Amino acid sequence: MSTTPFRHHQHAHCESGVTANLLRHEGINISEPMAFGIGSGLFFGHLPMLKVAGVPGTTYRLWPGAIFQRVASRLNIKVHTEKFSSPDKAMRALDDVLATGKPVGMLGSVFYLPYLPEAFRFHFNAHNLVAYGKEGSEYLISDPIMEDVTRIAPADLVKSRFAKGIPEPKGRMYYITGTSKDMDMAKAIERGIKQTCFFMFAKPLPWFGNTAIFLLADRIKDYPKKLPPRKAALYLGNVVRMQEEIGTGGAGFRYIYAAFLQEAGQLLKRDDLAELSAEMTTIGDDWRHFAYSAARILKARQSDIVSYDELSDLLRKCGTQERELFEKLRKLKW
Amino acid sequence: MNINEVPQDQRNIKPGDTLKKLVYAVDKDGKYTGVNSVGWEAENVVIKQAWDDIDEHLAETEAQVRAGTLSPIPxxxxxxxxxxxxxxxYAGKWQWQVKRHFKPEVFKKLSPAMLAKYAEVFNITTAELTGFGKKNA
Incomplete structure (x- = not known):
């Protein structure tokens, strides 16, 4: 049985936060931005045909679940991941691992986590949290987006772990089974950056990567012409929500990524990474400017065509700058 | 974003919400650090918009239930x-079946087991489910 008490650190994003907290518990000192960058979390996607609650889907990061796995494999860390056919089995397996003193990462729906503020509790099924113990019947929870640790009743945890919809967590849990002395940070950083560049320029699908920013820019221009005002406002509002709602660290994960580039630059003593970090910060500021401008239009309830045109231009600017930045990142010599 | 530019615009959407989320910003030496934020106006506007939309739909739906054109399910x-x-x-049914249950005349004939299933999904009692929208409720 492990005697190390679990130390909770608040992070911006659930998955990179859980990853950093679990690794730190094993004595690997890694920051959230580092986990996010090595795990190739950054992305952009806009899917007009995939409607979530009647609104087109927009994402600023890769589909959840991959960061932890990638970080583990790139740092030579052994992990165990398991999903379950029934809540009974899932809870028993969780109890068994907790009894050994090991903290356990889990996937669950935000809707069934009573400790989170109601304003954020939608049916988002890919939230990550850590259980680090049990007291009485209650589970001790470290949720990285919270300032401090909390607790949850077993019935609520079951509901969250076995939420239905897309994706279904099916009680998925994961924990670290072994670490290695043979950890090559430089190689892990390189692989993380290369994969992000690959995804950003993934062709020929227009809905994914850098080109999707321009797709969204074109669509937004058309919102006031093609949609009733209420719908246009909801579509636009959703883009901003995905970018700025809790869990992105600001500017749709662009600031976390800039922090990663900065830390990587320091670690590897590379000025080029430091410069690219500063560029990413400026791009993040432009995303924030887009969000701010969009919210101003929504608040004033104006949906005149001029303002949507301006938003479209702001997005194109973000897209162009990001394309240049990822071209440079892609051409880095390692 | 500099750390002194991190917005602190309190969210006021649902009661009791004091969560200070973490965002990343650069300090005066250009070094990234995590900073807590109680919210940002731009973010608050769009979260409120999403909830207002739900509230509007809820009010419309409630009126239809009370008027007897929809069952309490929707x-x-x-x-x-x-x-x-x-x-x-969640109900373990096909979408077309659930849609039929939206009709008051079909809802009236639902089995106690089906009603109990819906009540469980909605985290309410069967009485709350069947009584909703009645004149004295």
């Missing part, structure tokens, strides 16, 4: 932020 579906596809998954 009202509680919305209150639990579900759509037809998700409710069907």
């Amino acid at each position: 009202y509680f579906m919305l209150r639990n932020l579900m759509d037809l596809a998700l409710l069907a998954r």
Whole structure:
């Protein structure tokens, strides 16, 4: 049985936060931005045909679940991941691992986590949290987006772990089974950056990567012409929500990524990474400017065509700058 | 974003919300650091918009239930932020079956077991489910 008490650190994003907290518990000192960058979390996607609650889907990061796995494999860390056919089995397996003193990462729906503020509790099924113990019947929870640790009743945890919809967590849990002395940070950083560049320029699908920013820019221009005002406002509002709602660290994960580039630059003593970090910060500021401008239009309830045109231009600017930045990142010599 | 530019615009959407989330910003030496934020106006506007939209739909649906043109199912579906596809998954039914249960005359004939299933999904009692929208409720 492990005697190390679990130390909770608040992070911006659930998955990179859980990853950093679990690794730190094993004595690997890694920051959230580092986990996010090595795990190739950054992305952009806009899917007009995939409607979530009647609104087109927009994402600023890769589909959840991959960061932890990638970080583990790139740092030579052994992990165990398991999903379950029934809540009974899932809870028993969780109890068994907790009894050994090991903290356990889990996937669950935000809707069934009573400790989170109601304003954020939608049916988002890919939230990550850590259980680090049990007291009485209650589970001790470290949720990285919270300032401090909390607790949850077993019935609520079951509901969250076995939420239905897309994706279904099916009680998925994961924990670290072994670490290695043979950890090559430089190689892990390189692989993380290369994969992000690959995804950003993934062709020929227009809905994914850098080109999707321009797709969204074109669509937004058309919102006031093609949609009733209420719908246009909801579509636009959703883009901003995905970018700025809790869990992105600001500017749709662009600031976390800039922090990663900065830390990587320091670690590897590379000025080029430091410069690219500063560029990413400026791009993040432009995303924030887009969000701010969009919210101003929504608040004033104006949906005149001029303002949507301006938003479209702001997005194109973000897209162009990001394309240049990822071209440079892609051409880095390692 | 510099750390002194991190917005502190308190969210005021649902009661008791004091969560200070973490955002990343650069300090005066250009070094990234995590900073707590109680919210940002731009973010608050769009979160409120999403909830206002739900509230509007809820009010419209409640009126239809009271007028006898819809069963209580779609009202509680919305209150639990579900759509037809998700409710069907939770209820263990096809979407077309759930849609039929939206009709008051079909709802009246639902088996106690089916009503109990819906009540469980909505986290309410069967009496709350069947009584909703009645004159004295």
